[in-house]
Amino acid sequence: MQTHEIRERFTEHFVKAGHAAVPSASLILDDPTLLFVNAGMVPFKPYFLGQQNPPYENGTATSIQKCVRTLDIDEVGITTRHNTFFQMAGNFSFGQYFKEGAITHAWTLLTDPVAEGGFGLDPERLWVTVYLDDDEAAEIWEKKIGVPAARIQRLGMEDNYWSMGVPGPCGPCSEIYYDRGPAYGNEGGPAADDNRYMEIWNLVFMEFERGEGDGKGNFPIVGELPKKNIDTGMGVERIACLLQDVDNVYETDLLRPVIDAAAQLTGATYGEKQEDDVRFRVIADHSRTGMMLILDGVTPANEGRGYILRRLLRRIIRSARLLGARGETLETFMTTIMDTMTPSYPEILDNRERITRVAVAEERAFLKTLESGTHLFEEAAAQVKSTGRDTLAGQQAFTLHDTYGFPIDLTLEMAAEAGLEVDMTGFETAMAEQKARAKADNKAKKHAHADESLYREWVDNHPTEFTGFSELTGDATVLGLVAGGQAVTQATEGQDVEVILDTTPMYAESGGQLGDRGRILTGDAVLDVNDVQKIGKKLWIHKATVRSGGIDLGSKVRVEVDGDWRHGARQAHTATHLIHAALRQVLGPTAVQAGSLNRPGYLRFDFNYTDSLSPGQLDEIGLITNQAVDADWQVNTVETSLDEAKKMGAMALFGENYGENVRVVEIGGPFSLELCGGTHVEHSSQIGPVALLGESSVGSGARRIEAYSGMDSFRYLSKEAALAGGLATALKAPTDELPERISQLTEKLKAAEKEIENLHRQQLAARTGELLERATRIGDITVLATRLSDGVSAGDLRTVATDLRGRLAGTPAVVALAAADGTKVPFIVGATKEAVEKGVRSGDLVKLLAGYIDGRGGGKPDMAQGSGADVDGLEAGFAALRDEIGKF
Incomplete structure (x- = not known):
């Protein structure tokens, strides 16, 4: 049975059972917690969390969701169980059926004959697991489904209890396994051998709420959910493996054609050598994942999603070369995988050219990098072995990555193949330095897209x-x-x-x-x-x-x-040293530099620190810095060995490998002593005044100070003085009294604004009586649907609607208000408790109204609001709303 038919049977089975068929969401969702969609339930999270009401008529849904997981990317190919892309078929119930329904749906699909729409699996080869104390599920499996007790195993929270990893919905689960026979391992069920007994379906009974905790099972259960939900996931690839009677997922109809194409391109044979088989599987798996990521809009890049794609494509290219390929291969692999996946994802057809173009462009750029980088690695590895060592220096790995564009993951793979390790601590510190120095406005000038192998001859000779x-x-x-x-x-x-x-x-x-x-x-x-x-x-x-x-x-x-440029740059760079020293005096030795930028007259200094600086701390840092300027200390530079520099107490930033000889910059003796290759002034007084502009966060555990130096600092301070002088004249107060006078004026302004707001609210309240006179009766529901005068804000609408709904309490009533506020059309719908009990849902009415005014909105049954853009559609929208209310 082909994979696309498996998908069709799954969907048809649940649609016949009343489920809404939901298309797969994109692999990229607007979810800051996820790089990619990694589970079938992810698109339904708002419904499970109670953030939104499910929009499905029967409260049930089914989908086959595209998923990508890349945490175990290095395991791909080594075993036959890891895929970075997979299809998760699932059925979901939001407060409808529960354990018995989920178990019955799954069992019938798996065991019904093929002629009747099922998968035709032998029920005698199916095993199930349940959570330790889930007697209800165990009884359903044994008494109602007929699975012998001997094939029902109870497992703990690590295996049979689901949560999202954070406080929220959770519950026990029941997993279905297929016994592949003694050729695959030991008897004894899933608890004994999860290789022989392949997990094919997980049924999650989401009925509790969990609290804070670590790990999969270390958390308290704090209560029950208002509704019991069902979330299941069936692995499409695993079912295909069974129904196509192949050894593993790489040999199914979706991936085996890519392996065959790779064999034809490389001349290697799949199934002969373990190391070659790993490379074939990497090619097959990553080709599919890469293609699907490009399909959903990801492009190769050096960070985030783009880096994952780049890494996948480059692993394909290198694996193909290790199998014997010469020249370009990605077009063949992408064409093959698009052919196998198009029956399930027809949108591929319209994107074939774009997918191929992106992949081939990345391959052509990387082939040049791979050729030069491989040669450089081999030279470095030979040098390491010749000295009897077994570890490649982190700085060497970083040079391969930074100078020649050779990814660290490939260096790690090649090092392992050569029997070497890589000093990752050294690599990461060098990487931290490079990232800290990176300037967004200068990226285009740093050979980010150039082929740096062009410069190899000059670099070497x-x-x-x-x-x-x-x-x-x-x-x-x-x-x-x-x-x-x-x-x-x-x-x-x-x-x-x-x-x-x-x-x-x-x-x-x-x-x-x-x-x-x-x-x-x-x-x-x-x-x-x-x-x-x-x-x-x-x-x-x-x-x-x-x-x-x-x-x-x-x-x-x-x-x-340019002498002026150099002078300004030297001032800023030397000022950076002074600020670093002052900062460590104020905050202590844990405040370590994490990067800097120095240009004429300006500097920014990043440092590792968890808390924001108080105004007092910032003032003290500024004072110490300018005291160092005023001290007119000589700036001394000494070239010496690294060991000698360390003995002197010089700071070595970022853990960088500085080489045998280093340059030490000393200012004021012990005040500032750092290793630095930059240019500096001869005396600290030549920096001129240093004006600190402020400090801010630049990420978790990292802060940034910005400052002016030299004439830029003077101009900034002069401008600040002129501003203060102007305020002093306008307020007729000495400059030293400005803070107090401004504070007084601010308080007066706040009091005036509050008084105006109170008057405004009183006016709104006075209008509610007039508005009630416009209400009409539709059946036994009181309805007020009207447009207020222009300029009324969304906040005012909510105030008026809440007041009106309160006055109508005790009777079924609906209030719908809208206004034109500039280019926007805010609107709101509120319903009394009695109207909600009759079935009225404000959220549904808001969505109905939104359709007439080019808007969107949502909310709870008793109050929902939104915003539109077409005020001309309001009357028609109100009419439709009244018609809808007339149905209750």
């Missing part, structure tokens, strides 16, 4: 000599020119070009300090340098525009740093 610590001008030779991602021999007027020199006084961006600006001169040619970046920590890339003339490979040039 012609590292740049930096002379900028001692000079701002210098002579150099052009070793390389890059334009449009290609090496060129010349650049002409108006062209953007990257210039590689043998030596340069220009500082390349690192340590948070932006690269220098300046000029490159040769003959009549003038190039404006607008950025300088590093490749592999060895090569300086001067990003320039040819303003006049032209430049050739091999040219002798004069390099000039």
Whole structure:
């Protein structure tokens, strides 16, 4: 039985039983707790949590939900049980049937003959598990379904109790297993061997509410839910495995064609070697997951969902190469998996070209990275082994990742295959530094999309000599020119070009300090340098525009740093050291730098700290910083060994591997002593005043201080002084009395606003009597549906509606109000308790009204509201609302 037929039978079975067929939701939902939809019940969470009423006539639904789980991505292929993408078929009851209904529905579908719409499984091979003390479920299975007691096993909370992992709905569950026979393991049921006994369906009896707790079973049950719900999940792939009589899910009709395509492309044979079989399975699994993610709008990226997709696609490419493939493979794999999945997901047909284009573009970019990265890894691995060690340094892994775009997961895989480990602590600290320094407004300038293998020759053989610590001008030779991602021999007027020199006084961006600006001169040619970046920590890339003339490979040039730019950058960078030292004095040694940005006149400093800073702490940090400026301390730099620097007490940030020789920057003796490769002023007084702008959160456990330095600080402080002077003149008060005067004015303003609000509410209350006169009777329900004067806000509508509903209490009544407030049309519907008892639901009436005014809304049975955009549809909407009320 083909998988698409299994899906159809499942849906038809429950539709015949009165369930609403609900299409699969996208893999990407607006749920901040989930990267992807990872369970069939996820789209129904609002109904289980009681946040919304289920919109299904019979209170039951069925769906086959697309799901992705990537926590165990490294296990894919190693066993035959892990898939990153799977289809979860489920049936759901929201306060309707409970245990007996769920058990009966599942059993009949599984065991009914194929000719009668079932799956035709042998009931003698089915086992079930129930929760330890769930006597009710056990009795239903034995007495009403007829499963022998010997094939009913009781398991604990770890196996047979479901919750969302947080306080909320929970309940015991019952799982159905299929005995695949002695060839797959030991006798004794699921409790003895869950490989032989394959789980195919989980029935969750959601009837309780859980409290706080850790783990799957360590939490209290705090009460019962108002309604008992059913949530079940049947694994489509697992049922297909059984009905197609294959060994595992990789051999079903959906995935085996991809394995066959891989065998044809690579020349390898599936089933001969374990390591090859793992690679075949990775290709099959990841091709399907990748295709479905692209289908739902995910594109390859370096973070979030995009990173998961990129990682999947790159694992496919590398697995295919290890099997013997040469050249591109993703188009074949994507075409094959789209063919197998289209019968179940027809929308693939309209997206084939886009899916293929995204996958192939990622493959072409990665193949270049893979070739150079593999060679570099092999060199590094050989070097490690030659010294008798078994661990690849974290900095080496980071260089592969950062400089050559080689993903760390591939480095880990290749290291394992070579019998090596990777120093992940070292890698993560280097990664933390890189992320902390990353600047969103500068990403495009950091070769994020460039093929950095282009620079390999220069990195290896012609590292740049930096002379900028001692000079701002210098002579150099052009070793390389890059334009449009290609090496060129010349650049002409108006062209953007990257210039590689043998030596340069220009500082390349690192340590948070932006690269220098300046000029490159040769003959009549003038190039404006607008950025300088590093490749592999060895090569300086001067990003320039040819303003006049032209430049050739091999040219002798004069390099000039913009002195004003460098001076401002040095001020900001040195100020960062002072702020770091001051911050540690105020907050203690746990406040450690987590990144910085220094540009002329401005700095931002990120540090690890859990609490926000008080105004007093910020003032103290500013005071200590400016005291250090006023002290006119000499800024000393010393080049020494790393061991010697540590003995001196120098701070090494981010746990970076600094190499044999390091540069220590010392300001005021013990006040500030750090390892740093940036440029700095000669004396602290040259920084000028430092003005702290404030501090803020930049993530969990991370804070940020921003400040001006030098003339930017002076201009900022002057502007603040002028503002204070203007306020003092306007308020006729000395500047030192401004806070008190402004506080007094604020209090007066608040009192006036409160008085105005009270008057406004009194006016609204006075109007309710007039509005009641417009009410009419529809049957035995009093109905007031009217438009108020324009300009009435949504909050005012709620106030009036609540007052009216209160005055109508004791009788069935519905109040529907709307108004035009600018471009919006707020509206609200309220119902008395007596009207709700008759079946009136304000939420339903709001949705009805919304349809006439291009709006949306929702709420509870007694009060619901929304907002629309078409005021002209109000009267028709009110008429429809009255007609609907007339049905009660």
